Amino acid sequence: METVLxxxxxxxxxxxxxxxxPGYRTSNRGLAGETAxxxxxxxxxxxxxxxxxxxxxxxxxxxxxxxxxxxxxxxFTTMLPRLRNFCADAGIIVVGLAPIPMVWDSAxxxxxxxxxxxxxxxxxxxxxxxxxxxxxxPAGNPCFLMDGVHFSPHGYRVLAAALADALQTGx
Numbered sequence: 001m002e003t004v005l006x007x008x009x010x011x012x013x014x015x016x017x018x019x020x021x022p023g024y025r026t027s028n029r030g031l032a033g034e035t036a037x038x039x040x041x042x043x044x045x046x047x048x049x050x051x052x053x054x055x056x057x058x059x060x061x062x063x064x065x066x067x068x069x070x071x072x073x074x075x076f077t078t079m080l081p082r083l084r085n086f087c088a089d090a091g092i093i094v095v096g097l098a099p100i101p102m103v104w105d106s107a108x109x110x111x112x113x114x115x116x117x118x119x120x121x122x123x124x125x126x127x128x129x130x131x132x133x134x135x136x137x138p139a140g141n142p143c144f145l146m147d148g149v150h151f152s153p154h155g156y157r158v159l160a161a162a163l164a165d166a167l168q169t170g171x
Contacts, residue, residue, distance in 0.1 A: 001025050004167065005090075007046060008059035009034045011098070011151060020160035024167065027053070035067075036060045036075040043079060047086050055167055056087060058123075059095040062149065065103050065110065073113045080121035093166050094118040096127045098159075101148050124166060131162040 003025045006012045012030025029046045031038070039060045047056075058080075064072035076094070083092060096111035097103075111127060118125040135158045136143035143155030151159060 002054040002167070003027065003050070004055045004057060005029060005046070005050060005053035006057045006059075007039060007043070008057075008095075009039075009063055011062060012057075012059050014150060015156050015160070017160075020156055021164055021167070024055075030059075033063060034060070035064045035069075036072045036079070037064075040075050040079040040082075043083060044086060047083070052087060053090050055091045055093065056083065057093050057095060057163065058083070061097055061110065061114070062100070065097060065106060066100075066149065070106060070110065073110055073117055076114060076117045076121075080117065080123055084122055091167075092118075092121075092123040093163070094123050094125050095159075095163070096125060096129070098128045098143075098151070098155075099132045100144070126162060126166050128159065128162060131158050 001024065004021060005027045006017055006029060008030045010030060010032035012028060013032050015028065017026035017028050027050050061072050094114060096114055097107040100107060108129065115125040132143050136155065141154050142152050143158055144150065145152050
């Protein structure tokens with residue numbers, strides 16, 4: 001059974017990944033309120049907290065964007081190569097920012113930069129805009145809680161399905 005290390009902020013922390021990703025051993029290392037810089041600072045400790053994972057998922061930057069920091073992708077330019085160095089055999093998936101209604105346009109632009117950084121670092125990129133657009137409806141099947149930032153149970157299922165596909169296909 002493959003192991004998956006999930007790194008990020010509350011969007012990772014609040015997910016029940018054992019339930020959402022059956023067939024994988026998951027290690028949830030999300031930390032509510034954390035910025036990309038905060039993740040970069042604790043990165044090596046997190047990687048050293050478990051045996052070498054088969055896959056690593058990084059979802060970070062939402063808090064940066066909500067605080068008005070549009071430069072945070074530059075943290076990824078140093079963080080991803082360090083992660084690749086420490087976990088040379090692991091597949092690394094960078095999950096793009098979700099289509100949060102209040103920062104929709106900014107998130108799309110930043111995701112373009114995150115994808116470039118991920119690819120330059122030998123990592124895969126998972127864009128959430130298409131799966132969320134296809135499967136989330138404000139009335140009936142919302143992907144976000146009332147705060148407009150955190151995922152609803154349905155939102156977590158949409159994320160997990162996209163992530164499971166990326167984990168299985170390597171794409």
